[in-house]
Amino acid sequence: MLEIAREGGIEGRSRRYEKRLGDMAGVYRDADAWEAAVAEHGADRLEYWVDDHRYQEGPGALIVGTSTVLPGRMGDEFALTRGHIHEVSDRAELYYCLSGRGVMLMDTVDGQSSAIELTPGKAVDVPGHWVHRSVNIGDEPFVTLFCYAADAGQDYQVISDAGGMKNIVVADGDGWALVPNPDHRGYRVHAGE
């Protein structure tokens, strides 16, 4: 049995990994804001953490986990995860929002883009072949329950190789807006294609 906290975390997890400010070099568009944040808060400040659970081996297995993105901004850009595409790129991934308020930012390698707002009880079934990342647009941790095929793997390099995703999620009054990322140079054709 897995006990899944609304704040994130799984009793019975296989592993936990944490990403800290120092791990996020080059992830946010505003490099000066990131450097200033490291100087102010230290490279060890926790940014997001993931618990996951894998029960079986083999092609039919699922990985179940929680992702918890702490709130914040880097310049105008809201706090986010590195993002990935699956190495076996046709593999879909369910994200179900447990708490907080966020956006699932999604791109295809051939130029489509989508941004779906998630609040508790809302979910997105990210189709295969979509690059995706979680963005926290609220003041509380943004927590999702995720589930995907255990053979999917992750390519975390795809976004940095493209100069970032196609769009950036920025603060806009009390809300959020999507603005084009001028550094985005298109995705390389994915190795798994």
Next chain:
Amino acid sequence: MLEIAREGGIEGRSRRYEKRLGDMAGVYRDADAWEAAVAEHGADRLEYWVDDHRYQEGPGALIVGTSTVLPGRMGDEFALTRGHIHEVSDRAELYYCLSGRGVMLMDTVDGQSSAIELTPGKAVDVPGHWVHRSVNIGDEPFVTLFCYAADAGQDYQVISDAGGMKNIVVADGDGWALVPNPDHRGYRVHAGE
């Protein structure tokens, strides 16, 4: 975006199916109690219903859904779903409890058995090769969010061919107990093995 209600139901679903008392012939051990219930409530009484959502086709796709089992008993036995094993039997399935109180009852075809209690926030990642069904042990609808590979399929016949699952979930004071099902004659070797 999928909007998932704690009472079950998905805004954006691909389909809904409903099981009624008349569909449950032979599912409960106490056939007399089932016949009496049909006579009293009618064959159309709703027993459980499932919403699901399938976005993509192909091997990497996921099906996401909710299962809502209404509370009740048939003789001593708590309300339940027909149960199934996946046709592609190595496919796992996540069940995350949204509301109510239930048990995930699980058997392997070679004689292992397990029963895991679920309350909101608890989940079970049913491994491949396990026959499984949901049982409502509470007074409210027992609702789970589920997720599994879209190519998995379901064999709903496996349990009736075995004379029922290995154990039955029965009322025991205010709680529940697992008792051996004397009609269970073991599972046929599954076609997908």
